[in-house]
Amino acid sequence: MTILLDARIARTLDALTERLTAMPGSRVEAWVFEDADARRAAALRLADAGVTAVIRSAYKPLLHFFLDELGLDGDGTGIAGVRRIAVRTPAAGTRAQAQRFRLETYPLAGMLPEGRLSLDQGDADGHYSVELDGAVHRVFVPLAASGAPCGWLRLWQGDICLEDGPLATEFELGFAAAMAAIRNHGWSRQAPYFDVLRIAIDTGGIERALSYQDECISTREALHEDLYFSVLEFFQDRAGLPRGDRTLQPGQIVPDIRPCDGATRIRMELLPHPRAAAAEDDTATTALRADALAVLPRPLTPDEAALAMHALGGKRFQANSTQGRLVHGTCIEGALPGLVISAGQHANESSGVVGALRAAHALALHPGAHFALVAMENPDGAALHARLREDNPRHMSHAARYTALGDDLEARMAPPFGEKAARLEAIARTGAGLHLSLHGYPAHEWTRPLTGYVPPGFENWTLPKGFFLILRHHAGRDGMAFMHALTAQLAASPELAAFNARQLATWGRHAGEVPFPVLNGIPCMIVEDHRSTxxxxxxTEFPDQTIYGDAFRLAHTTQMRAVLGAAELYWAGLLD
Known part of the structure; x- marks a missing residue:
C-alpha cells in the first residue's frame, strides 16, 4: 500500500463562525457548499454573537433561491398564487456558457406547474433575474476565474465593505488537494499505473432529494464525478491521448465519498486489486426465477447474475476479468439468423442486465431462436458498484463505469481482450447480424461543478431525456424501417410514453431541442459505425443509474421489450 495523501481540512462554516463571532455588529453574506439546515444553524449562532448573517448555497444558487427563500418543494410560500415566473440567466461570453447557465436552473421546469416558467438569456452580469408577477429578484452566482462555482464572502462593518470575493471552502480545497497529490506523485511511464487508486473523503455538503422524478442535489456525488473524470483526464493527458479516450488502462480509480460532521478528512492510497470470492460457484444458492426477475426492484450483484446465466442453460462459454471474476456467456442454437445480446458493459448502468435475462427466458421459448447472451460484461465494475451503493445508493458512481483496468472494454481492439472475449465469442458462435447492447445513463442531472459545470465530452448526457435508442450500422445499410417499427411497438406502453413525454418536455425547457430525431416519442440516433464486425x-439507453422500486422495474421491462421487439423485427427480415 502507498499513501499519496492523508489530510484534514477545517469546515468552512465552523471557521467562518469562529472568525465572525469576534466581530459583533458586522453584517455578512456568504455562499458555501452546505445544506440548508447547516447554513441556518450557522446564521443563528452568528446572530447570538451580534452578527447579521445570510448564508446561501454556492452550488445551484438559483434553484436554492426557489427552495430556501420561496419555499418551492415545501409550502411554496414565496410562489403561492404566482401566475408567471420569468428567469433571465446571467450574461455569457460564449454559447456554451449561456447553455451552462440554462442547465444550472434545472429541474425548475419539472418542479413548477407546466408552462409557469419562462427561461431566457439575460444581461444581468453575475446574477439571475427572477420576476414573479412583476416583482424582480436578483440572485448572485459566485464563480471562480475558471467559471466553476465557488464559495464567496461579503463582509461589512457598518457601511464599510471589508471583503467581497471568493471564499475557499472544504469542497474546493479537498478537490484541489487530491488533484495536487495526483500531479505530484512519481508515476511510472507504463500503464497501468496502479491496481486501485482509492480517494476516500469524509465530508459534509448537500444531499437533498427533490420532488421531480429522481432529481436530487448532492455535492458529494458531484465531488465523486469531478474527481473520477479529472484523474482519468490527468492520465490521458500524461499518455498523450485525447480527452475522452477509452483505451487507456490506468487502473481502477475509486473516489469513495462519505458523509461526516466537522472537518473534511482525505486519504488517498494505492491498493492491490481485491480478489473476487468464489461465491458464484455456491450451488446451494438458488438463481432468481423469471417471475422474480420481473419484479426485481434493484440491480443484480455479479453472483446473482452468474447464477441467472447458469439457469438459462444453452452452450456455455466464459472469459476472465482482471480481478478474477468470470464473465458468463451462453448460446441458444436454432435455425433463425444469429443475434447477440449483451448488458453491463458500463456496470453502473444496471437495468439492462435484468432486462437481458428476462428477454433471454422469453426468447428461449421461440421456435428456431438463435442467440447468445452475455448479461454482465463487466463484473468487476458491478462489484464496485454494489459496494459504492452501500453508502451512496442514489449516486451515479461513474467510478464503476469501466473495467478494473480503467478502460472501456468495447474499446479493446487487440489482445489481450479480457472481459471483451465473451462478447467476441458470442459474435463468433452466432454469426450475428444484429447486436443488442443494453445501456443506461444518469436518471438525474449529472454535473462536474469544480471543472466548469457541464461534464466535458458528455454535454448531451447531463440531463435525462427519457428512454432512447442508438442504431449503429455499416455503410450501405438502412435501418429506418426497423427503427420506425420498433419505436412504435415500444411507444404502445402508456407508462413509457408518459415517462418519455415528461422528460423530453423538461429537457426542452432547460436544454432546447433534443439533438437527434424523435420517432414515436423515442429519441433515436442513427449513425454509420464500423467499430464492430x-x-x-x-x-438502448434508459435513465437508470440511481433508480429503484417501480422506476427500476419500468427500466428493465423497457429493456426486455426492446430486445424482444428488435429480435422479432430482425427475424422478420426488417434488417435484410
Missing part, C-alpha cells in the same frame, strides 16, 4: 448494433 456486426453490421447492426442497437444500443
Amino acid at each position: 456486426v453490421p447492426f448494433t442497437l444500443v
Whole structure:
C-alpha cells in the first residue's frame, strides 16, 4: 500500500463562525457548499454573537433561491398564487456558457406547474433575474476565474465593505488537494499505473432529494464525478491521448465519498486489486426465477447474475476479468439468423442486465431462436458498484463505469481482450447480424461543478431525456424501417410514453431541442459505425443509474421489450 495523501481540512462554516463571532455588529453574506439546515444553524449562532448573517448555497444558487427563500418543494410560500415566473440567466461570453447557465436552473421546469416558467438569456452580469408577477429578484452566482462555482464572502462593518470575493471552502480545497497529490506523485511511464487508486473523503455538503422524478442535489456525488473524470483526464493527458479516450488502462480509480460532521478528512492510497470470492460457484444458492426477475426492484450483484446465466442453460462459454471474476456467456442454437445480446458493459448502468435475462427466458421459448447472451460484461465494475451503493445508493458512481483496468472494454481492439472475449465469442458462435447492447445513463442531472459545470465530452448526457435508442450500422445499410417499427411497438406502453413525454418536455425547457430525431416519442440516433464486425448494433439507453422500486422495474421491462421487439423485427427480415 502507498499513501499519496492523508489530510484534514477545517469546515468552512465552523471557521467562518469562529472568525465572525469576534466581530459583533458586522453584517455578512456568504455562499458555501452546505445544506440548508447547516447554513441556518450557522446564521443563528452568528446572530447570538451580534452578527447579521445570510448564508446561501454556492452550488445551484438559483434553484436554492426557489427552495430556501420561496419555499418551492415545501409550502411554496414565496410562489403561492404566482401566475408567471420569468428567469433571465446571467450574461455569457460564449454559447456554451449561456447553455451552462440554462442547465444550472434545472429541474425548475419539472418542479413548477407546466408552462409557469419562462427561461431566457439575460444581461444581468453575475446574477439571475427572477420576476414573479412583476416583482424582480436578483440572485448572485459566485464563480471562480475558471467559471466553476465557488464559495464567496461579503463582509461589512457598518457601511464599510471589508471583503467581497471568493471564499475557499472544504469542497474546493479537498478537490484541489487530491488533484495536487495526483500531479505530484512519481508515476511510472507504463500503464497501468496502479491496481486501485482509492480517494476516500469524509465530508459534509448537500444531499437533498427533490420532488421531480429522481432529481436530487448532492455535492458529494458531484465531488465523486469531478474527481473520477479529472484523474482519468490527468492520465490521458500524461499518455498523450485525447480527452475522452477509452483505451487507456490506468487502473481502477475509486473516489469513495462519505458523509461526516466537522472537518473534511482525505486519504488517498494505492491498493492491490481485491480478489473476487468464489461465491458464484455456491450451488446451494438458488438463481432468481423469471417471475422474480420481473419484479426485481434493484440491480443484480455479479453472483446473482452468474447464477441467472447458469439457469438459462444453452452452450456455455466464459472469459476472465482482471480481478478474477468470470464473465458468463451462453448460446441458444436454432435455425433463425444469429443475434447477440449483451448488458453491463458500463456496470453502473444496471437495468439492462435484468432486462437481458428476462428477454433471454422469453426468447428461449421461440421456435428456431438463435442467440447468445452475455448479461454482465463487466463484473468487476458491478462489484464496485454494489459496494459504492452501500453508502451512496442514489449516486451515479461513474467510478464503476469501466473495467478494473480503467478502460472501456468495447474499446479493446487487440489482445489481450479480457472481459471483451465473451462478447467476441458470442459474435463468433452466432454469426450475428444484429447486436443488442443494453445501456443506461444518469436518471438525474449529472454535473462536474469544480471543472466548469457541464461534464466535458458528455454535454448531451447531463440531463435525462427519457428512454432512447442508438442504431449503429455499416455503410450501405438502412435501418429506418426497423427503427420506425420498433419505436412504435415500444411507444404502445402508456407508462413509457408518459415517462418519455415528461422528460423530453423538461429537457426542452432547460436544454432546447433534443439533438437527434424523435420517432414515436423515442429519441433515436442513427449513425454509420464500423467499430464492430456486426453490421447492426442497437444500443438502448434508459435513465437508470440511481433508480429503484417501480422506476427500476419500468427500466428493465423497457429493456426486455426492446430486445424482444428488435429480435422479432430482425427475424422478420426488417434488417435484410
